[in-house]
Amino acid sequence: MSNLDLAPLGDRALLIRLGDAIDEATHRLVRAVTARLSERPVDGMIEIVPAFASVAVHYEPSRVPNGSHRGSPYARFAAAVETALSNLAGETLPPARTVEIPVCYGADYGPDLGEVARQHGLTADEVVGLHTGATYRVYMLGFAPGFAYLGGLPDEIATPRRAEPRTSVPAGSVGIGGSQTGIYPLASPGGWQLIGRTSLRLFDAGREPPTLLSMGDVVRFRAVAPDELALAAT
Amino acid sequence: MICRVLHPGLLATVQDGGRHGHQHEGIPAAGAMDELALRIGNMLVGNDERAAGLEFTLVGPTLRFDEHALIALAGADLGISADGTPLPLWRPVCVPAGMTLSATSAVRGCRGYLAIAGAFDVPVVLGSRSTYVRAALGGIEGRPLRRGDVLAIGAPSELSRRIGAGVSEKRGRGRVAIARWGASSALIPFYTSPATIRLLEGEHARLLTAESRERLWSAEFRVGAQSDRMGYRLEGAGLELSAPTELLSEAVAFGTVQLPPGGNPIVLMADRQSTGGYPRIGEVASIDLPLLAQLKPGDRLRFRPISLDEAQRLYLAREDNVGQARAAIALHHH
Numbered sequence: 001m002s003n004l005d006l007a008p009l010g011d012r013a014l015l016i017r018l019g020d021a022i023d024e025a026t027h028r029l030v031r032a033v034t035a036r037l038s039e040r041p042v043d044g045m046i047e048i049v050p051a052f053a054s055v056a057v058h059y060e061p062s063r064v065p066n067g068s069h070r071g072s073p074y075a076r077f078a079a080a081v082e083t084a085l086s087n088l089a090g091e092t093l094p095p096a097r098t099v100e101i102p103v104c105y106g107a108d109y110g111p112d113l114g115e116v117a118r119q120h121g122l123t124a125d126e127v128v129g130l131h132t133g134a135t136y137r138v139y140m141l142g143f144a145p146g147f148a149y150l151g152g153l154p155d156e157i158a159t160p161r162r163a164e165p166r167t168s169v170p171a172g173s174v175g176i177g178g179s180q181t182g183i184y185p186l187a188s189p190g191g192w193q194l195i196g197r198t199s200l201r202l203f204d205a206g207r208e209p210p211t212l213l214s215m216g217d218v219v220r221f222r223a224v225a226p227d228e229l230a231l232a233a234t
Numbered sequence: 235m236i237c238r239v240l241h242p243g244l245l246a247t248v249q250d251g252g253r254h255g256h257q258h259e260g261i262p263a264a265g266a267m268d269e270l271a272l273r274i275g276n277m278l279v280g281n282d283e284r285a286a287g288l289e290f291t292l293v294g295p296t297l298r299f300d301e302h303a304l305i306a307l308a309g310a311d312l313g314i315s316a317d318g319t320p321l322p323l324w325r326p327v328c329v330p331a332g333m334t335l336s337a338t339s340a341v342r343g344c345r346g347y348l349a350i351a352g353a354f355d356v357p358v359v360l361g362s363r364s365t366y367v368r369a370a371l372g373g374i375e376g377r378p379l380r381r382g383d384v385l386a387i388g389a390p391s392e393l394s395r396r397i398g399a400g401v402s403e404k405r406g407r408g409r410v411a412i413a414r415w416g417a418s419s420a421l422i423p424f425y426t427s428p429a430t431i432r433l434l435e436g437e438h439a440r441l442l443t444a445e446s447r448e449r450l451w452s453a454e455f456r457v458g459a460q461s462d463r464m465g466y467r468l469e470g471a472g473l474e475l476s477a478p479t480e481l482l483s484e485a486v487a488f489g490t491v492q493l494p495p496g497g498n499p500i501v502l503m504a505d506r507q508s509t510g511g512y513p514r515i516g517e518v519a520s521i522d523l524p525l526l527a528q529l530k531p532g533d534r535l536r537f538r539p540i541s542l543d544e545a546q547r548l549y550l551a552r553e554d555n556v557g558q559a560r561a562a563i564a565l566h567h568h
Binding site: 062147 | 254255256257258259260261262359360368369371434437482483484485486487488489490507508509510514517518519520542543545546547549550553
């Protein structure tokens with residue numbers, strides 16, 4: 001792949017742009033680049049941060065080898081990254097895991113479920129049916145520890161954020177914000193419409209890996225009763 | 235050895251070189267706001283430069299060590315003294331057992347650092363001891379220090395022992411001993427307001443109106459009251475995009491300048507989220523991040539353009555200087 005779009009992100013990071021939309025083809029490229037750089041780290045690299053349509057590589061300029069190239073650390077690092085990413089088409093993607101999230105919908109767990117249903121002229125059960133019927137993809141993690149940006153929300157239940165964000169949303173809350181759905185990993189302020197809650201821990205610093213979801217995972221939601229939710233947590 | 239917190243000051247946290255390797259999981263890097271000050275402090279007491287120290291904000295702490303301690307203060311001058319003896323910045327200092335360190339308030343700069351031989355021994359969480367308060371990670375229970383906290387100090391390195399022996403050599407017991415040497419003035423940034431901060435033009439600066447693009451370089455910005463370890467809000471010169479823009483979230487860096495819809499830029503600092511979706515109009519040159527970290531709400535700054543080549547050339551030159559200082563300390567204590 002010789003036509004890589006590389007650009008500096010300040011003087012200690014580089015951004016590899018792989019597209020300009022959220023779609024499956026771009027996502028596969030993001031995964032391929034992430035997999036390749038994880039397998040074959042480039043000298044000076046600190047960490048890789050994949051996103052919807054780009055992969056950032058943070059690096060330490062003083063640890064980029066001189067080699068035969070006399071350019072700036074960025075020029076040398078970018079050249080090494082290009083080399084590492086050659087023949088990307090041959091990269092086999094790591095198999096995607098499927099993670100099932102048990103969710104207790106409605107009532108105190110999802111105080112906005114009725115409002116979401118009302119806005120779309122659906123019943124609460126129909127909203128739950130659409131939310132659990134879809135298959136979602138973790139396009140990236142960001143915003144907060146363990147927060148997964150999920151693609152795949154059915155258009156029928158895409159719902160604008162609340163006019164007044166809540167000052168505190170409990171950890172595990174499942175929400176809809178525009179065309180996105182997601183799970184709050186930690187208690188935090190938030191403006192998404194809350195439709196349910198899971199007892200799974202999206203983030204646990206004492207666990208390896210610390211996040212329940214990883215970029216590339218396939219996610220499905222399953223509706224459960226409150227007592228089953230408590231069991232899932234143990 | 236232990237360190238007792240008699241009073242934490244305004245905001246004191248344990249910070250080290252940062253939590254790297256977890257940003258792809260949405261976990262912020264955190265770490266010292268003024269990375270250079272903490273590194274130099276650590277170097278002066280014979281620690282690894284990325285070791286855990288304390289970061290104080292505007293108002294320093296009151297602390298007591300139960301044993302004789304080799305420390306170095308760096309960054310902002312918070313007027314710290316030991317039982318009434320003023321302590322210098324940027325020099326190794328031996329403080330006798332039981333003395334009380336206390337502070338006035340920031341004389342210059344915003345964030346002061348205390349490095350101690352052996353470093354602060356709090357649990358390592360995801361590869362770092364840095365405190366990230368929003369997710370309660372690192373430090374002491376993931377929170378700022380409180381009155382009554384007790385911090386354990388690790389075992390000093392051989393180099394730390396030699397530096398300590400050299401500093402306390404000619405002093406009677408029970409007195410503060412100050413090294414005759416310290417970090418060279420060439421290594422120490424001069425913290426001022428208004429500050430001139432060198433900025434690499436960001437990918438989305440082209441989306442600014444012509445007038446706003448000009449104002450980015452000519453305006454004097456004020457550090458807003460809402461500024462913290464996560465980011466600095468810059469007020470006083472609203473900037474506008476030529477058209478509303480929807481961008482996909484992507485990675486950001488320490489020093490990325492974002493432009494949210496309100497028009498007041500935000501500079502992302504140590505506790506920044508790993509990714510962001512606002513236009514990136516610039517990235518602060520790494521060599522000037524320490525100057526920025528030492529600005530407090532109400533302080534002022536201007537941006538000056540710098541090329542990537544120049545920013546990296548200056549960065550490498552600074553790293554050379556740091557490396558030479560490190561080598562000199564090792565050589566003199568061999």
